[in-house]
Amino acid sequence: MAPSKRNMYRFPWSGNDNPIGWLEVTDRCNTYCRGCYRINGMQGHKSLEQIKEEINLLKTWRNCDNISIAGGEPLIHPDILDIVAYIRSQKMKPLILTNGIRLENNREFMVELKKAGAVGFTFHIDSEQHRPRWKGKTEHELFELRQHFADMAHSVGGLFVSFGMTVYPGNLDFVPDLVRWANQNIDRVHGLVLIGFRNAVMGGDFEYLVDGKPINMQTSYVADSDAESYLTSSDIYAKIQESFPHYETSAYMGGTQAHDKITWLVSAQLGTRTRMYGSVGPKVMELFQVIHHLQHGTYVIYSPSHRIPKIAFLLGLLDKGVRQATGEFFREVLRRPGELFRPLYVQSIGIIQGPDLLEDGRVDMCESCPDMTVWDGKLVHSCRMDEWRLYGSYVVAQRRAKEATNGQEVIAPDAIPVVGDAAPSSN
Numbered sequence: 001m002a003p004s005k006r007n008m009y010r011f012p013w014s015g016n017d018n019p020i021g022w023l024e025v026t027d028r029c030n031t032y033c034r035g036c037y038r039i040n041g042m043q044g045h046k047s048l049e050q051i052k053e054e055i056n057l058l059k060t061w062r063n064c065d066n067i068s069i070a071g072g073e074p075l076i077h078p079d080i081l082d083i084v085a086y087i088r089s090q091k092m093k094p095l096i097l098t099n100g101i102r103l104e105n106n107r108e109f110m111v112e113l114k115k116a117g118a119v120g121f122t123f124h125i126d127s128e129q130h131r132p133r134w135k136g137k138t139e140h141e142l143f144e145l146r147q148h149f150a151d152m153a154h155s156v157g158g159l160f161v162s163f164g165m166t167v168y169p170g171n172l173d174f175v176p177d178l179v180r181w182a183n184q185n186i187d188r189v190h191g192l193v194l195i196g197f198r199n200a201v202m203g204g205d206f207e208y209l210v211d212g213k214p215i216n217m218q219t220s221y222v223a224d225s226d227a228e229s230y231l232t233s234s235d236i237y238a239k240i241q242e243s244f245p246h247y248e249t250s251a252y253m254g255g256t257q258a259h260d261k262i263t264w265l266v267s268a269q270l271g272t273r274t275r276m277y278g279s280v281g282p283k284v285m286e287l288f289q290v291i292h293h294l295q296h297g298t299y300v301i302y303s304p305s306h307r308i309p310k311i312a313f314l315l316g317l318l319d320k321g322v323r324q325a326t327g328e329f330f331r332e333v334l335r336r337p338g339e340l341f342r343p344l345y346v347q348s349i350g351i352i353q354g355p356d357l358l359e360d361g362r363v364d365m366c367e368s369c370p371d372m373t374v375w376d377g378k379l380v381h382s383c384r385m386d387e388w389r390l391y392g393s394y395v396v397a398q399r400r401a402k403e404a405t406n407g408q409e410v411i412a413p414d415a416i417p418v419v420g421d422a423a424p425s426s427n
């Protein structure tokens with residue numbers, strides 16, 4: 001069943017007040033992911049000076065709490081430690097979005113990044129990557145690698161750690177196993193990010209235009225068929241719910257066009273290393289955003305600490321989700337009293353559905369897109385930045401003109417008579 005917007009909190013983020021600033025420090029990458037939106041190596045590493053300017057722009061105009069350092073692969077940028085330190089000096093949280101290749105068996109580098117100010121990592125790992133030493137591995141075989149990074153970050157300590165994957169129809173059934181693994185590692189895995197695969201289908205009913213002229217779109221997300229494009233956030237949510245009654249979402253963002261679209265779905269599950277008890281509801285999500293804004297002047301999405309005191313169960317007084325989790329927890333304590341002394345954690349699951357091309361050619365983006373990035377001194381959606389890099393603007397989709405099918409001739413637009421063309425009146 002699809003989640004209902006009425007039962008969730010709508011994130012209050014906007015273009016001007018958004019917890020996330022998306023920074024791309026390079027477009028080079030040391031692997032290839034099928035779902036990647038970026039053309040590898042078209043422009044190379046940005047200079048430290050340019051990167052600082054972009055950080056300043058994000059801070060000034062977006063009021064960010066964190067800067068997501070992305071790419072390309074950010075850990076191959078030669079100035080990555082200085083970049084992290086600069087973001088920290090600007091009182092924002094540097095979070096590194098990485099494939100982890102440079103961190104494999106390299107704990108010292110992780111320690112250096114933490115010392116420079118990094119608050120954590122989101123590791124993107126899935127079976128559609130051509131990752132050195134792991135090529136051709138199944139999603140299940142990749143658990144060894146996920147565990148390696150989770151254990152390494154746990155041993156360093158004080159880091160936010162989440163794992164991301166692109167979800168295709170082909171690996172949707174694996175998602176519950178990933179959630180199970182994350183739940184079992186709740187003391188070292190703060191969250192999961194699941195991104196529904198999207199591409200733009202060439203040919204078919206649409207043509208693509210820039211400045212009114214047709215183009216042959218060359219971005220990495222063009223495809224011949226839409227067979228894989230229409231996995232929605234609700235599909236991924238339903239897949240998780242099939243296996244985990246404790247899982248429920250509590251916050252969302254909609255789309256910019258269709259009233260029923262859900263682009264971001266966020267949940268916060270509560271549990272210990274042995275059992276999951278439930279998920280917080282919309283009231284706690286709202287409280288978290290409002291209190292952070294009152295205290296720090298920014299909204300929030302990442303917190304390095306995810307261990308919570310049991311007194312947090314008192315939030316059940318105002319939040320139904322926490323109330324249910326509290327009941328489950330104390331019933332379990334009656335069965336196994338040792339559970340009372342186990343640390344309690346919160347673990348997030350973020351589901352993201354990218355842009356959709358609607359029947360009439362409009363593109364439905366994420367409302368208040370948190371992943372706007374800087375291109376040529378302005379903010380653009382990071383998922384569509386290659387349109388700017390290749391064509392200098394967003395590409396417009398337009399339905400191809402249909403030929404008349406009833407044997408009648410189609411009147412060309414400039415041959416349609418208009419009032420001003422009528423013959424002058426004889427009166």
Ligand code: SF4
Nearest residue numbers: 354366369371382383
């Ligand atoms: S619109 Fe923004 S948030 Fe949505 S997929 Fe694109 S970049 Fe990400």
